[in-house]
Amino acid sequence: MTLLDHVPSEAQRRRSAYRHRQTVHSVVVAACSTAALGTLLVVAVTGAPGWDRVRQSFLDPEIARDALPAVLSGLWLNVRLLVCCAVGALLLGLVIAVLRTLRGPVFFPVRALAAGYTYTFRGLPLIIVLYLLTLGVPGLRLQGMPPVLVLGGAALVLTYGGYLAEVFRAGIESVHPSQLAAARSLGLTYRQTMRHVVLPQAVRRVAPPLLNDVVALQKDVGLVSLAGPIDAVRAAQIATAQSFNYTPYVVAGVLFVLLAIPLIAVTDWVTLRAARRQSGG
Amino acid sequence: MELLRCRGLRKEFAGQVVLDQLDLTVSEHQVVALIGASGSGKSTLLRCVNLLEELDDGTIELDGEDISDPRVDPDRVRRRIGMVFQAYNLFPHLSVLENVTLAPRRVHRRARAEAEAQARELLDRVGLGARADAYPDRLSGGQQQRVAIVRALANSPRLMLLDEVTSALDPELVGEVLAMIRDLKADGMTMVLATHEMSFAREVADQVCFLDQGRVVESGPPEQVLGEPTQPRTRQFLHRIIEAGRL
Ligand SMILES: Nc1ncnc2c1ncn2[C@@H]1O[C@H](COP(=O)(O)OP(=O)(O)OP(=O)(O)O)[C@@H](O)[C@H]1O
């Protein structure tokens, strides 16, 4: 950074001008090559012999308009489910990861249970968990049975909690033992050390992979429709069956991508920041 | 008055004896320097006193209380002992001020404003008041180590354990940390410090202990241990140090 009253030397001015010319040059080259590639793609796709057929059955604007309300209301279900399940799975994962770090014979059963949980639910396909919970549990005919949607959400939380617990655990183990020694030497208890020293560093370090799993969860929440509730993909499927046209799937696909963009952008930003912090210190 | 008394300490790592029948007594307001070759057990001794390592034998008394008794709550003991590490071990996710106030707030349950006022005063005293809101990775090594010392002092410890606090520092930064330790001595702080800085040990220590293979081979006033050592192994060690130009 140059201070206000600093007059750059002749050499510095020449360097700045050169860098400026280089930047302009790069932008022009990038624009040209993008335009060329884009034209090539459009020509290749629209010039293909089957293009008209494909356009009719996948990109029909009228059908898209008709299907949109149903797909959107399905998407609303996806969004609500994503928020609840993401929060639930993150909390569950964190708790399991912390339980697995407890030492001492008293905690043996807790540790064993937590370890058993992560092994089981990371191995079990999500669809099976979903079926077991949404079809099997109501079969018990217990009083006050929660609705299918809640059971489906629980299946997602249980499955993703297992993955996230391992991500958290990796983060906890990446905190150097000298940090623990420093905290304990100050008289902090194990719990205080975890809460104020280990977990903040661990979570910061694994924030990118955690968010990545949330992006994956976003695509999997739709699977609850296997048990009845209508999500965006299921709504598109129904609309497709009515119109004998695949356009509703494209509509749902585009909406999903639009929904994912902010989440992915946040993930990239967090990753970049984490990388910067690490190289900075 | 005796503040710390270690008797017959023994510590093994994987069958290797690191502390062997080690005795050490430290009186109140006394500064004891531990010297000895790399691997002689200086760090291990300090870690044992702070109950960061479990003893294999022997007893440690602090203020007349047997702290090596397994029924003693180690967190309570550590509150009375400040420890500073060779690699500073500051918490990278906390600012300087938060590093210093963490223990007062969480361990001693002080109010935030009170803890911060005390921390700022301590930081001001060592010339770090302006860096209170910086993060550790923005500080020089010497500044980080001084923050680590302040962090330990914020607990108002009875005893300070300093483990080679200058050996990770560039030579021109060593002075500022040593000056701080000198001030601590002037304030009457009881300290046990492991060090490779012989001239500093000579200047600041009331007693120098030469450790070799986990035993105190020779101990006494610095002029005697560093000037006229009686034990051949002490002489050998000091000879090597002189050859390396560190005395
Ligand atoms: N956690 C550990 N596990 C196994 N061995 C250890 C451990 N900590 C220390 N040791 C061993 O104990 C011996 C004494 O180590 P210690 O760190 O106390 O020496 P030191 O006198 O502090 O040396 P230095 O001057 O290099 O710091 C060394 O041989 C070391 O390898």
Ligand SMILES: [Mg+2]
């Ligand atoms: Mg050491």
